[in-house]
Amino acid sequence: MHKFSSCDGCQLAFLNLGESLLQLSEQVEILHFLEAGMSEADAQVDIAFVEGSLSTPDELERIQQVRKNSRFLVSIGACATSGGLQALRNLDGQHDEWRDAIYARPEFIETLQEVRPIASVVDVDLELWGCPVSSAQVVAAVRSLLFGVAPVDDRDRVCLECKRQQAVCVMVTEGKPCMGPVTRTGCGALCPRFGRDCYGCYGPAETAQSDTLARRFAGLGLMPDAIARRFLLINSQAPAFLQTGRVFWHSGQEAEDD
Incomplete structure (x- = not known):
């Protein structure tokens, strides 16, 4: 589980699984999940979940490494799939003006001119939408991937x-x-x-x-x-x-x- 620019709400969708998370841990080995205390960011994994949008140059580099180390990459939540609330600053094209008005020392702030969703930079195998994503979606996706079945992309209204x-x-x-x-x-x-x-x-x-x-x-x-x-x-x-x-x-x- 990798965090980028976000509020951590979609990571909490994992933690809120409770007993189901314990059962899941019996089926998979969780290597990197800072919110839960595991830290192996560069580990080679079968499934990488990504929460958050790409808002800084560092995040652009980090997502490339996550993609390289992952067999399946799944973006979860509105920030990862469509930029989230922080992408509102894309709408007026006044990035520098907003930054200078908000931060006392804007010269120390490194941000991209536009916030980007994950799929705009690397290939994504599955997108789970929502703000936050639902725990049921996460569990269904993991179980499908474990059994070699393509997860269902529910686009019903x-x-x-x-x-x-x-x-x-x-x-x-x-x-x-x-x-x-x-x-x-x-x-x-x-x-x-x-x-x-x-x-x-x-x-x-x-x-x-x-x-x-x-x-x-x-x-x-x-x-x-x-x-x-x-x-x-x-x-x-x-x-x-x-x-x-x-x-x-x-x-x-x-x-x-x-």
């Missing part, structure tokens, strides 16, 4: 999970701007089951019709900047969300200028 969970649609019944129609499942439709609209933390589903959903949000009364924030939040660098979000963001900025 949250809407389908709502049907399976018999959850009432919050957009139809309450007019809430739910991202479920374009977001992949994996969370068990957690938010809609508690009456909250999905905010897209599991990234885009397959063939996500983001533009269509954005127009529906406009019909619900959301202003362009509010629509943009729906898409440009946790998974801002996922192409299906990025393109739609930018269109409505620029539309909102033009409206303010007028």
